[in-house]
Amino acid sequence: MIRFDNVTKRFGEKTALQGFSAQIEPGSITGLIGPNGAGKTTLIRLLNGLLLPDEGSISVDGLTPLQDGDEVRRRCGTLTEQPGLYEDMTGRANLRFYADLYGIPADKRIEELADVLSLHAFLDRATGTYSTGMKKRLGLARAMLHRPSTLLLDEPTNGLDPDGTRDVLRYLRRLNEQEGVTVLICSHVLAQLETVCSRYIFLEQGVKKAEGTLDQLRSRYIRSLRVELRADGWQGRDGRFVVEAPSYDELPALIARAAAESRLYEARILNDDLESVYFQIRKEEVR
Numbered sequence: 001m002i003r004f005d006n007v008t009k010r011f012g013e014k015t016a017l018q019g020f021s022a023q024i025e026p027g028s029i030t031g032l033i034g035p036n037g038a039g040k041t042t043l044i045r046l047l048n049g050l051l052l053p054d055e056g057s058i059s060v061d062g063l064t065p066l067q068d069g070d071e072v073r074r075r076c077g078t079l080t081e082q083p084g085l086y087e088d089m090t091g092r093a094n095l096r097f098y099a100d101l102y103g104i105p106a107d108k109r110i111e112e113l114a115d116v117l118s119l120h121a122f123l124d125r126a127t128g129t130y131s132t133g134m135k136k137r138l139g140l141a142r143a144m145l146h147r148p149s150t151l152l153l154d155e156p157t158n159g160l161d162p163d164g165t166r167d168v169l170r171y172l173r174r175l176n177e178q179e180g181v182t183v184l185i186c187s188h189v190l191a192q193l194e195t196v197c198s199r200y201i202f203l204e205q206g207v208k209k210a211e212g213t214l215d216q217l218r219s220r221y222i223r224s225l226r227v228e229l230r231a232d233g234w235q236g237r238d239g240r241f242v243v244e245a246p247s248y249d250e251l252p253a254l255i256a257r258a259a260a261e262s263r264l265y266e267a268r269i270l271n272d273d274l275e276s277v278y279f280q281i282r283k284e285e286v287r
């Protein structure tokens with residue numbers, strides 16, 4: 001369990017985080033969302049003990065970075081934009097090097113992670129020859145070497161093409177399922193987060209504006225649903241027509257009516273994805 005209690009962090013005049021409180025349940029995948037400068041990276045750096053809070057407290061599995069820094073770092077694995085790999089060494093040699101730093105036996109763990117993250121095809125090549133996607137996957141293995149309870153990821157899919165992105169997200173889910181690791185992930189790519197996260201925390205200018213599952217956030221922030229219907233012979237763009245529904249409860253009757261009147265091919269909600277929720281939250285204060 002990760003807990004933030006009323007955490008404030010300042011850099012000189014700038015308040016990067018203001019009175020931030022949250023709990024992150026073990027085994028969850030939480031998306032940390034907010035515009036540039038919202039305080040996401042600061043939160044991650046506070047968690048892995050690179051920064052200390054000016055006020056408030058943080059704990060990871062009951063330990064605080066201030067008093068138990070080494071143990072907290074042992075429980076956290078971090079992957080930032082710089083995966084910290086030596087390019088002239090093979091992937092395996094990189095992992096052995098980091099395992100030595102942690103003082104853990106390497107070979108069995110490297111094999112386990114190579115299985116989970118499908119690294120075998122390139123593990124014995126110099127990492128300088130890797131694609132960005134391969135580097136991210138090796139970076140994930142490096143972050144998971146010491147079996148951390150928590151994995152902290154800052155923009156893990158930056159620079160990846162759609163295939164690489166899909167792979168990294170798939171492996172993340174696999175690590176979460178097979179190793180039970182709690183994941184905290186910052187990203188601006190909301191459609192990607194939506195495929196892996198169980199909860200979200202929204203930050204803006206260092207202040208938590210909202211948190212919850214996508215369903216909880218929808219019911220708080222989406223007032224009415226815009227539904228696109230596609231049917232044979234309808235006026236409008238390619239037989240598509242957009243109607244408003246005041247709530248999810250109204251949808252079955254609305255769709256049934258449309259289906260009774262025409263050959264209905266599709267009914268799709270246009271405004272209840274994570275991105276729509278994000279923009280709605282940014283428009284208003286927490287109710």
Ligand SMILES: Nc1ncnc2c1ncn2[C@@H]1O[C@H](COP(=O)(O)OP(=O)(O)OP(=O)(O)O)[C@@H](O)[C@H]1O
Nearest residue numbers: 011014015016034035036037038039040041042043
């Ligand atoms: N070491 C530092 N010194 C001074 N100001 C800092 C420092 N680190 C962060 N800040 C400031 O704190 C605020 C929060 O920064 P942070 O990097 O946590 O935001 P972020 O949400 O991660 O942004 P981005 O999405 O751009 O990565 C910003 O205004 C930033 O300029």
